[in-house]
Amino acid sequence: MADAIEDHGTSLWKDAWIKLSKNRLALFGLAVLIMLIATSLLTPLIAPYGYETQNLNMGATAPSLQHWLGTDIFGRDMLTRIMYGGRVSLMVGFIATAVALVIGILWGAIAGFFGGRLDAIMMRIVDVLYALPFMIFIILLMVVFGRNILLLFLAIGAVEWLTMARIVRSQVMALRNQEFVEAANSLGLSQWTIIRRHIIPNTLGPVIVYTTLTIPSVMLLEAFLSFLGLGIQPPESSWGLLINYGVETMEEFPWLLIFPGIALSLTLFALNFLGDGLRDALDPRTSKD
Amino acid sequence: MYRFAISRLLQAIPVLLMVITVTFFLVHSAPGGPFSADKAVPPEVIKALEEQYNLNQPVWQQYLNYLGDVLQGDFGPSFKYSGRTVNELIAAGLPITAELAFYAMLVALSVGITAGVGAAMRPNTMQDYLPMTGAMIGICMPSFLLGPLLVLIFGIHLDWLPVSGWGDIPGDKILPAITLGTGYAAYIARLSRGGMLEVLSQDYIRTARAKGLSERLIIIKHALRGGLIPVVAFLGPAFAGLLAGSFVVETIFQIPGLGRFYVQAAFNRDYTLILGMTIFLSTLIILFNLLSDMLAIWLNPKLRQEIRGTN
Numbered sequence: 001m002a003d004a005i006e007d008h009g010t011s012l013w014k015d016a017w018i019k020l021s022k023n024r025l026a027l028f029g030l031a032v033l034i035m036l037i038a039t040s041l042l043t044p045l046i047a048p049y050g051y052e053t054q055n056l057n058m059g060a061t062a063p064s065l066q067h068w069l070g071t072d073i074f075g076r077d078m079l080t081r082i083m084y085g086g087r088v089s090l091m092v093g094f095i096a097t098a099v100a101l102v103i104g105i106l107w108g109a110i111a112g113f114f115g116g117r118l119d120a121i122m123m124r125i126v127d128v129l130y131a132l133p134f135m136i137f138i139i140l141l142m143v144v145f146g147r148n149i150l151l152l153f154l155a156i157g158a159v160e161w162l163t164m165a166r167i168v169r170s171q172v173m174a175l176r177n178q179e180f181v182e183a184a185n186s187l188g189l190s191q192w193t194i195i196r197r198h199i200i201p202n203t204l205g206p207v208i209v210y211t212t213l214t215i216p217s218v219m220l221l222e223a224f225l226s227f228l229g230l231g232i233q234p235p236e237s238s239w240g241l242l243i244n245y246g247v248e249t250m251e252e253f254p255w256l257l258i259f260p261g262i263a264l265s266l267t268l269f270a271l272n273f274l275g276d277g278l279r280d281a282l283d284p285r286t287s288k289d
Numbered sequence: 290m291y292r293f294a295i296s297r298l299l300q301a302i303p304v305l306l307m308v309i310t311v312t313f314f315l316v317h318s319a320p321g322g323p324f325s326a327d328k329a330v331p332p333e334v335i336k337a338l339e340e341q342y343n344l345n346q347p348v349w350q351q352y353l354n355y356l357g358d359v360l361q362g363d364f365g366p367s368f369k370y371s372g373r374t375v376n377e378l379i380a381a382g383l384p385i386t387a388e389l390a391f392y393a394m395l396v397a398l399s400v401g402i403t404a405g406v407g408a409a410m411r412p413n414t415m416q417d418y419l420p421m422t423g424a425m426i427g428i429c430m431p432s433f434l435l436g437p438l439l440v441l442i443f444g445i446h447l448d449w450l451p452v453s454g455w456g457d458i459p460g461d462k463i464l465p466a467i468t469l470g471t472g473y474a475a476y477i478a479r480l481s482r483g484g485m486l487e488v489l490s491q492d493y494i495r496t497a498r499a500k501g502l503s504e505r506l507i508i509i510k511h512a513l514r515g516g517l518i519p520v521v522a523f524l525g526p527a528f529a530g531l532l533a534g535s536f537v538v539e540t541i542f543q544i545p546g547l548g549r550f551y552v553q554a555a556f557n558r559d560y561t562l563i564l565g566m567t568i569f570l571s572t573l574i575i576l577f578n579l580l581s582d583m584l585a586i587w588l589n590p591k592l593r594q595e596i597r598g599t600n
Contacts, residue, residue: 128304133574135533136551136567140312143555143563144319220431227433228536228552240433247437247541251445261434268429 016205019281026277032270040087049077051084052235060253069259073249078256082263085237089264092153092238093219099157100218101211104164109195109203111165112172123169126162134159138221142230152231156218167210171203205282212275216268223264239264294583301575308571309359313352316564355564364565369557375565378550385455386546389465389538390531396470397527401477402520406508408478409485409516420478427475432534436468436541455544465542469534473527477520485516518589525581529574 020026039046048068055075063070069078111122138155145151175181175198184194223240225231232238239260246257339345346354358365364375404420411417443464444452451461488494489512497507535548543549547566554562586593 128307132304132308133529133532133571135529136570137311139536139551139555140315140563140567143558144315216429223431224433224533224537228540228555230552230555243434243437247433250437250441254441257434257437257441261438264431265426265429265434268431269425272425272429 016278016281020277023277023280025273026281029270029272029274029277032266033274036086036090036267036270039083040090043083043087047080047083049080051076051080051237053077053080060249060256062253063255070253070255072245072256073253078259081237081242082239082260085239085242085260086263086267088149088232088236088238089219089222089240089267092149092156092222092232093215095153096156096160096218096222097211097214099153100160100164100214101207102161103157104161105168105200105203105207107161108165108168109172109199112169113176113191113195113199115173115176119169123166126165130162135221138225139228139230142225149232149236152222152225156221159221160214160218164207164210164214167206168203171206172199175199175202209275209279209282212271212278216271216275219264219271220268293586297579297582301579304575305568305572308575309356309568310352312564312567312571313355314348316560317348317351319558319560359565359568364569365561367559367562369554369559369562375562378562379547379566379569382545382547382550385544386532386535386539386548389455389462389469389535389544389546390528392462392466393469393473393531393534394527396466397473397477398520400470400474402481402517404474405478405481405520406485406513406516408482409489410504410508412486417482421482424475424478427471427478430471432468432472433537433541435471436464436538439464439468440541453543455542455546461542465538465544468541469531469538472534473530476523476527480519480523481517484519485512488512488516491515514588518585521581521588522585523581524584525578528577528581532570532574 020030053076055071058071058075060073060075061067061071067077067079069082071077072081107122107126111119138152138159141151141155181194181198184198189197219239222231222238223243226238226240227244229244232241234241242260243257243264246253246260250257336345344351355365362376364379366374367378370378401424404424408417408420440452443450450464451458452464454461455465456462485508494507494511497511502510532548535546536552537548538544539546539548540552547570550562551566551570553559554566
């Protein structure tokens with residue numbers, strides 16, 4: 001797919017990058033995101049303490065030189081726990097978004113490309129699913145099948161693909177009648193090859209934007225469920241779960257609530273700004289001044 | 290318009306049937322019966338209980354019975370709250386959640402529209418940047434973080450407002466309403482800014498300006514109606530979000546509403562309560578989505594014409 005991007009001209013992507021690099025908030029978002037990913041990947045190597053290392057004699061302590069973000073009631077280092085929690089939160093964000101991405105793109109591309117009755121049926125299904133209250137369904141799934149992390153990925157991914165399918169479909173509908181698709185058709189390329197080589201690469205812009213905005217909403221959903229005790233289960237950790245614990249002891253030890261809260265908010269902030277910046281950069285309708 | 294409304298209403302029926310069916314079979318495929326989590330109970334007792342709740346019948350028969358009951362508005366007894374029906378529990382929680390959602394919506398609409406319209410009137414100035422940055426913070430500050438922080442600041446440190454309850458102490462409704470409303474205020478601010486900016490660049494606004502109308506009159510008489518259509522269309526999804534948000538807010542502030550019942554039912558594995566409430570809440574959400582769609586169409590002459598064209 002990478003060479004397909006190269007094929008249809010670097011100018012759009014170069015142009016987008018120039019626009020994006022002028023947007024300081026979006027760059028800040030990108031920097032935060034890169035730092036987060038790097039930290040998450042390296043956590044087992046760079047975390048200052050062990051994830052489960054307790055020090056019951058010490059208990060909860062305020063931030064200090066030994067423990068930059070303090071310790072929780074079991075004397076566990078908060079920085080370490082936030083780093084491990086971030087790994088899980090980010091993983092949920094990326095995997096569930098990837099699930100949504102694959103389903104949404106395929107669904108939307110097929111519906112938009114073939115059109116007609118198939119399109120009508122497929123989009124009808126999307127409309128019906130849109131009307132369902134998914135938050136409630138995810139809670140129900142977690143109750144019925146136990147709080148399984150894999151199920152959480154699938155459930156969230158299964159919710160988030162609907163908008164993606166709509167976006168891709170409308171893009172594809174517009175592309176279908178362009179000359180280069182006609183040319184590919186007359187060259188005798190198979191329908192699948194045309195979808196893969198010409199349609200999908202050309203819908204990438206809106207897809208990238210929507211993906212960047214889906215990741216924070218997925219992470220929020222995970223944190224929401226974990227906060228209620230219906231998402232990630234201990235001994236696994238996530239930011240939602242840490243906030244949940246923090247609330248219980250916030251009167252005496254407010255930092256146990258505040259630091260995981262900052263981690264979550266800052267990440268959501270960064271991703272949203274990046275998404276907004278990408279939208280401005282990749283939307284061909286915005287003027288090139 | 291009416292034909293469209295009726296056809297949309299008719300389309301909601303299969304969706305609801307699907308909700309009932311999927312929920313029923315999901316709950317019934319749950320591993321472990323509803324009574325298995327309790328202490329060791331003699332098998333005779335379990336058998337008697339199963340008979341009482343008709344669990345000894347084949348599943349499809351239970352489904353048909355349940356469907357018949359639900360269509361008559363009867364959700365049956367609760368498994369865990371002995372002696373109370375699901376209907377009673379919903380009737381107890383609904384007014385409280387409705388009041389909470391109403392206040393939250395009030396916060397969201399008043400703050401959101403003021404900020405958004407104000408920002409759109411002077412784009413790319415401080416009057417635009419400040420509220421929009423605030424809106425971004427509001428979106429990135431989930432209710433389960435904002436609520437505890439508000440409690441910590443205004444309830445515990447400043448000791449201005451009560452930290453829990455609903456209608457017991459004066460002022461105990463303020464923090465929950467703000468907690469639930471803030472995120473939506475942020476979304477509404479962004480939507481109304483976008484909508485207003487688009488409308489304000491239209492020709493008919495230029496005409497109004499050329500007539501020499503005051504800016505205030507242009508906004509109120511001409512721009513608001515068109516500019517707020519995105520907000521109206523957002524109200525349906527927002528309502529669904531408010532219900533989900535009430536799960537968290539009612540848990541934080543210990544408010545005995547529908548959200549808290551739902552979360553407790555999830556923890557207690559109270560299957561009949563979960564089943565009944567899922568169906569009830571889904572129906573509400575579907576109806577509200579329908580209403581907000583209709584309202585958005587009614588406000589937008591272009592959409593109205595499209596519908597007339599298709600009929």
